Structure formats: structure tokens, C-alpha cells
Amino acid sequence: MNKIKIDQKITKGQIDKNIYGHFAEHLGRCIYEGIWVGPDSDIPNVEGYRKDVIDALKDLDIPVLRWPGGCFADEYHWRDGIGPYENRKRMVNTHWGGVVENNHFGTHEFMRFCELIDTEPYICGNVGSGTVQEMSEWVEYMTFDGESPMAKEREENGREKPWPLTYFGVGNENWGCGGNMRPEYYADLYRRYATYVRNYGENRIRKIAGGPNIDDYHWTEVCMKNIPKQLMWGLSLHYYSFTRCWEDKGEALGFMEKEWHEVMANTLRMDELITKHTNIMDVYDPGKSVALIVDEWGTWYNVEPGTNPGFLYQQNTIRDALVAAVNFNIFHDHCDRVKMTNIAQMINVLQAVILTEREKMILTPTYHVFNMYKVHQEAQHIHLELDTETIECDGVKIPAISATATVNAEGVTHLSICNLDTASAQTMSCLMADLTADAKIAGTIIAGNARDAHNSFDNPEVVAPAPFDAFKAADGCLSIELPPMSVVTLSIAN
Ligand code: AHR
Numbered sequence: 001m002n003k004i005k006i007d008q009k010i011t012k013g014q015i016d017k018n019i020y021g022h023f024a025e026h027l028g029r030c031i032y033e034g035i036w037v038g039p040d041s042d043i044p045n046v047e048g049y050r051k052d053v054i055d056a057l058k059d060l061d062i063p064v065l066r067w068p069g070g071c072f073a074d075e076y077h078w079r080d081g082i083g084p085y086e087n088r089k090r091m092v093n094t095h096w097g098g099v100v101e102n103n104h105f106g107t108h109e110f111m112r113f114c115e116l117i118d119t120e121p122y123i124c125g126n127v128g129s130g131t132v133q134e135m136s137e138w139v140e141y142m143t144f145d146g147e148s149p150m151a152k153e154r155e156e157n158g159r160e161k162p163w164p165l166t167y168f169g170v171g172n173e174n175w176g177c178g179g180n181m182r183p184e185y186y187a188d189l190y191r192r193y194a195t196y197v198r199n200y201g202e203n204r205i206r207k208i209a210g211g212p213n214i215d216d217y218h219w220t221e222v223c224m225k226n227i228p229k230q231l232m233w234g235l236s237l238h239y240y241s242f243t244r245c246w247e248d249k250g251e252a253l254g255f256m257e258k259e260w261h262e263v264m265a266n267t268l269r270m271d272e273l274i275t276k277h278t279n280i281m282d283v284y285d286p287g288k289s290v291a292l293i294v295d296e297w298g299t300w301y302n303v304e305p306g307t308n309p310g311f312l313y314q315q316n317t318i319r320d321a322l323v324a325a326v327n328f329n330i331f332h333d334h335c336d337r338v339k340m341t342n343i344a345q346m347i348n349v350l351q352a353v354i355l356t357e358r359e360k361m362i363l364t365p366t367y368h369v370f371n372m373y374k375v376h377q378e379a380q381h382i383h384l385e386l387d388t389e390t391i392e393c394d395g396v397k398i399p400a401i402s403a404t405a406t407v408n409a410e411g412v413t414h415l416s417i418c419n420l421d422t423a424s425a426q427t428m429s430c431l432m433a434d435l436t437a438d439a440k441i442a443g444t445i446i447a448g449n450a451r452d453a454h455n456s457f458d459n460p461e462v463v464a465p466a467p468f469d470a471f472k473a474a475d476g477c478l479s480i481e482l483p484p485m486s487v488v489t490l491s492i493a494n
Helices: 051-058 071-075 107-117 132-143 149-156 183-195 217-226 257-284 318-333 365-376
Strands: 002-007 021-023 064-067 091-093 099-101 120-125 167-170 206-209 234-241 291-299 338-344 354-357 360-363 383-387 390-393 396-399 401-407 413-419 426-432 440-447 466-468 471-474 477-482 486-493
Touching: 002 401, 002 413, 021 291, 051 107, 051 354, 051 360, 064 107, 064 167, 064 338, 107 120, 107 132, 120 132, 132 149, 132 183, 167 183, 183 206, 183 217, 217 234, 217 257, 234 257, 234 338, 257 291, 257 318, 257 390, 257 396, 291 318, 318 338, 318 365, 318 401, 318 413, 318 440, 318 486, 365 401, 365 413, 365 440, 365 486, 383 401, 413 426, 413 477, 440 471, 477 486
Parallel strands: 002 426, 021 064, 021 338, 064 120, 120 167, 167 206, 206 234, 234 291, 291 338
Antiparallel strands: 002 383, 091 099, 354 360, 390 396, 401 413, 413 486, 426 477, 440 466, 440 486, 471 477
16 A cells, blocks of 8 residues: 655745746757748648647646757757748758758747747757857847847847847757767856856846756766856756667557666656755755756657657657656655756657647647646645555566645645556555545546557547546545556645
8 A cells, every 4th residue: 555645834845837848959840840830831820830739738838948959059050040031041950860951940930939839938059069159149139128239130030129038058968969078168168158148138047057967967066166156047957768778768659568667767767866966066056046957858769660760759658648747746856956847859759748740730648747737837845755665577666656746826735646557556545634524626637558558640539638536535534546557636625
């Protein structure tokens, strides 16, 4: 029997809504086809953006969207993506599939997309192959209000008012695709580039340094030691979940029980990584003024057979839904340091929330988890003591249960629980001192009937949320019966 004890009086603070952020890169069919089809497309669109995608994304209350990369960011020159389409430079997307990038989706198109889905932009600038001047002028172009060369050019390109811009990344993965730098060199470069990322008028930019890869604690140490806090609002961390190893990441569909366990065990490692990076950050920043920004996370499998290996297209199953939920539970537990995360990626790439094929669109199991968990945005984290059974396959042990709880401004508690067991239902008894027998409780569940249960273009509703009522409330105790491979969110109002 699994047990949870909830203590509303102990909290780590607020769950920043930006923990539910997304990431969209010029990679495969994320931007082109996924978001942007152009105004002349026969796919229904609003000013060139897919209408079905806009509607679906609006429902998720996405707080923030990172763009244009990823590795693409350190090869991107923003001037190629402004002005009349016919004059925009056609180039090769060398990093991702070697396809032609026509630059039709540039700064104006991204900012307009953010307006359409009501989300805040998070722009990642080019340190690897760009100049300080280029980065500085991009910020001026986007945010300067008044008379300046960049503001004038922006106006000539159809946008008089500056865009509000809060989040700006100074490079991406500069230990790898962003320049193969040593942390000492990057920290110095960061100081220089960040100096010229200026605040104009009322606009205040939160600058984010390109942080470590996975468990590169030395990188974190060097950045924290050498970059003044007033120049760095956040430090990023990238970590992906896959099955076996980088060279053979396992399949998105048709995988074995052991691979389910491996992906879950790898996902649970997020907690260890955040804890260890946070411990280093705490030494240099005990007041926690520098945020840890997990601006790339999610599953990364071998690409769908028959697709361009550089497009990173993969299907998305109930396993991915559980990976998303487990990650959110971990991010909540670290909400005093983790202030933003961005799933990789929004559409048609890696752990996407939406997949498209021509005019068709499906919502993935991961989409549904984002929808079920949005109640936690800006709510207060509640301490939860979890006593869970352990399940094992071929020596890979994982806990059966992962869970999180928050209380919102109206005093409603939300409890999200995952059953990671593919074979058995799990019973959970949840002790909540304030619970009364007549509390108003409502639940939603997403579950799979197979390890790789997923939605397809022919069968789009195989994994979909449904009402959940397999619980019983008594004074001070809630018992819950969780089906195998499921995520449940309960709202509890006394
Ligand atoms: O999300 C795909 C790629 O993964 C990004 O471009 C890069 O930053 C990371 O290695």
C-alpha cells in the first residue's frame, strides 16, 4: 500500500507558471508546417499560422515560449528573418537535416505568434557565431521605444511599437553546438555579450546564461563563480530522458517493459541533477536570486522509421505522459530555485504536445498532461511525504508512485499522482489533516491500455483525459485506486 501525507503548512513557495513553458526551434517540422504554413496555404490559417494549432495551444495557458533554438540559435542571424519575404535570405539549416531555411518565420512572425497564443517570448541569442553588436542590435530592434536606428527599421518593417521582452538567453549549449567552449571562456564571453543586452525604456530583460549539460557540475561552478549576479537572472540546464544510450536512444513505440523502466529511471534522475546543481548555486547564491532554468527537457528516442534523421520526429505515448508528469512533480519540489522550464519541443519534434500531418493535427498524451497540470501554475507548493512501493524489471528499480500537491489562491488543493506500474493498479491512502468527509472532490485521469498506447492521425483519441471517481473521502483520509500507467489530478475543496 502506498501512502501520502500532506502538510499544507510546509511549503517551498510558489510554482512559477513558467515551469509550464515550451520550446520551438527551426528544426524539422516544428516551425514550418507545425506552426507556420503561410497565408496562402490551403491549411486553415490565421495570418499564416495554423488555426488548429493556435486553438489547441491557447487552451494550455502556455506562459512562455523559447525560440529560435537550440543549436539553431547559435547559427541564426536575425537580420536574415526581417523585411519583405522575397528579400529574405535562403540558407541551409546545417544543423538540422540540411534543408533550405527560407527565413519566412523571423522576429515579427515569432512575436506575433506569441501574441496569438497569449504567451511571453523567450529569445535565445547567438554567441557561437554572432557578434556582440548583432545581439545588442537585435535587442534594440525588438524593445527600443523612440528614435533609434533599429527602432526605425522595425517601424519600416511594419511594427511601430516595441514588443515587451523579458527573457533573453545569451547563447545555447555553448559547451557543444554553441561553440564548443570551456566554461571559463564562456563565462567571460557571457559577461561581455550580456553587458550589451540593454534595458530600454520600461522594458526589463532577465538574462539567462547557457548552463551545463546534464551533470557537468564544473560548468555550473565556473559560471556561478565568475558571472556577477546582476548580469545573470538565470542559468540553464538541459537534460533529456532516453532508453539506453545516446547512440541508441530506444524506440518511441513497440518498446519492452525494461525500456519503460529505463526511461522512468532516467527521468527520475532529474531530481538528482537539480539537487546537485542547486547545491553548487547555493554556495555562490544562498539567497537564490539566480534561477535554474531547465530550458530543454523531454524524451528523445530514435526517430520514427522512414523520417529524416535530422528532423527528430517521434511518436508520443502514455509513457511520455508519465515522463512529463514526473518531471513536473520534480520541478515543483524545486520551485524555490527552478523558475522556468521549456519542454522540447512544442510541435512535431521530440516530446511534442502536438503532431501534424498536412491538414491533420493530433494532441499527444503529453498535451493532456500539460492541460491537467495547468491548475498548478502560480499555486503554492505543499509538502508531501510519499511512501511508495518499488517496482522492478531486469534489475531496473523505480518507485510505483510519483506525486505533487499545491493549493491555489482560492484555497483549492490540487493533487496529481502518477502510477508508473504498467501491470498493476496501485492503491494510495492520502492523509490530509484538513479533509472533511463532505469535501468537494473532482478528478481527471489519463491512462493507457498498452505501454505504447498513443494517438494517431487515424485514431486520435486512444489516450485522452476522462473523469475520475475511484476515490473515497473520510475525515482526514482519501483513498485512491490508480489504474496502471495513469496520471490523475484531483481538485479538493473543503
Ligand atoms: O532540442 C534539440 C536540440 O537538443 C537542441 O537544438 C539543442 O540545444 C539540444 O542539444
